[in-house]
Amino acid sequence: MRRFDGKVVMVTGAGSGIGRATALRFASEGARVSASDVNAEGLAATMGMLDGAGHHSRVVDVSQAQACRDAVAATVAACGRLDVLCNIAGFAGAYHLHEVTDEFWQRMIAVNLSGVFFMCQAAMPHLLQTKGNIVNMASSAAIVGQVYNAAYCASKGGVNMLTKALAVEFASRGVRVNAVCPGGVNTALTQSFRVPENPDLALFSRLSSLVQPMAEPGEIAGAVAYLASDEARFITGDSLTIDGGQTAS
Numbered sequence: 001m002r003r004f005d006g007k008v009v010m011v012t013g014a015g016s017g018i019g020r021a022t023a024l025r026f027a028s029e030g031a032r033v034s035a036s037d038v039n040a041e042g043l044a045a046t047m048g049m050l051d052g053a054g055h056h057s058r059v060v061d062v063s064q065a066q067a068c069r070d071a072v073a074a075t076v077a078a079c080g081r082l083d084v085l086c087n088i089a090g091f092a093g094a095y096h097l098h099e100v101t102d103e104f105w106q107r108m109i110a111v112n113l114s115g116v117f118f119m120c121q122a123a124m125p126h127l128l129q130t131k132g133n134i135v136n137m138a139s140s141a142a143i144v145g146q147v148y149n150a151a152y153c154a155s156k157g158g159v160n161m162l163t164k165a166l167a168v169e170f171a172s173r174g175v176r177v178n179a180v181c182p183g184g185v186n187t188a189l190t191q192s193f194r195v196p197e198n199p200d201l202a203l204f205s206r207l208s209s210l211v212q213p214m215a216e217p218g219e220i221a222g223a224v225a226y227l228a229s230d231e232a233r234f235i236t237g238d239s240l241t242i243d244g245g246q247t248a249s
C-alpha cells in the first residue's frame with residue numbers, strides 16, 4: 001500500500017518502540033516523515049531505518065510549548081506541508097499514590113498530556129490547509145483505572161478527551177482527530193516496568209491481566225496508519241482500543 005505518497009507525516013517519540021514503528025510504517029507507504037524525539041541517539045537510529053528520501057528529524061522535548069511550535073515550523077519549512085500529526089511520545093511509571101512526587105506528577109502531565117496539546121495547537125493551522133488529521137497515543141489506562149498508575153491514567157484519560165474535543169471543534173473544517181488505546185505493547189516502556197514495593201497482589205493481578213499478552217509495536221503502527229489514511233475518512237473523535245479484548249468486559 002502507498003496510501004501516503006506525497007504526504008508529510010510528523011511523528012513524536014520516533015526514537016523507540018511504537019513511535020519508531022509508526023515512522024517506519026508511514027515511510028514504507030510513501031510518506032515523507034518528520035521524526036522527533038527527546039532522545040537524539042534513538043532518533044538517529046530510526047532515521048537510519050526509514051525507506052525513501054526527504055525525511056526530516058529534530059530533537060524535541062514535547063513538554064516545551066515553544067519547542068513544539070518550532071518543530072512544526074521546521075517541518076513545514078523543510079517539507080513544504082503537513083498532512084498528519086502522530087503524537088506518540090510518552091513515558092510511564094508505577095507508584096503507590098504516596099510515593100508520587102510533585103516532580104513526577106508534573107512531568108507526567110507535561111509530557112503525556114501537555115505535549116499532545118502543544119503539538120496539536122501548533123500543527124492545526126497547517127492541517128486545516130491540507131485537510132489533514134491527528135492520531136494521538138492514549139492507552140488502555142485511559143479506559144479503565146489501573147492500580148499504581150494514577151498519574152499515567154490521568155494523563156491518558158486527558159489525551160482521550162482532548163482528542164474528542166478537537167474532533168468536535170474541527171470536524172466541519174475537514175480535520176479529523178483520533179486516538180488509539182493500546183494495552184500492553186512489547187517496547188522499552190514495558191521492558192523497564194518496575195512493580196512498586198509491597199504491591200497488593202490481588203489488585204496487581206488486575207493490572208497484569210491488562211498488559212499480558214503483549215502486542216508488537218508494528219501492530220499499533222498499522223492501526224495509526226489506518227486512522228490517518230483516507231480509508232478512515234469518516235472516523236473522527238474515536239479512540240480505537242487495541243488490547244486483545246482486555247478492557248472489553
Ligand SMILES: NC(=O)c1ccc[n+]([C@@H]2O[C@H](COP(=O)([O-])OP(=O)(O)OC[C@H]3O[C@@H](n4cnc5c(N)ncnc54)[C@H](O)[C@@H]3O)[C@@H](O)[C@H]2O)c1
Pocket residue numbers: 012013014015016017018019036037038039042060061062063088089090091092111115137138139140181182183184185186187188189190
Ligand atoms: N508499551 C505499551 O505497553 C504502551 C501501551 C499503551 C500506550 N503506550 C504509549 O505509547 C507511546 C509510546 O510508548 P512506547 O511503548 O513505544 O515506549 P518507548 O519508551 O519505547 O518510546 C517512547 C519514546 O518517547 C520518547 N519521549 C519520552 N519523553 C519525551 C519527551 N518529553 N519529548 C519527546 N519524546 C519523548 C522517548 O525518548 C522514547 O523514544 C507512549 O505515549 C506510551 O504511553 C504504550
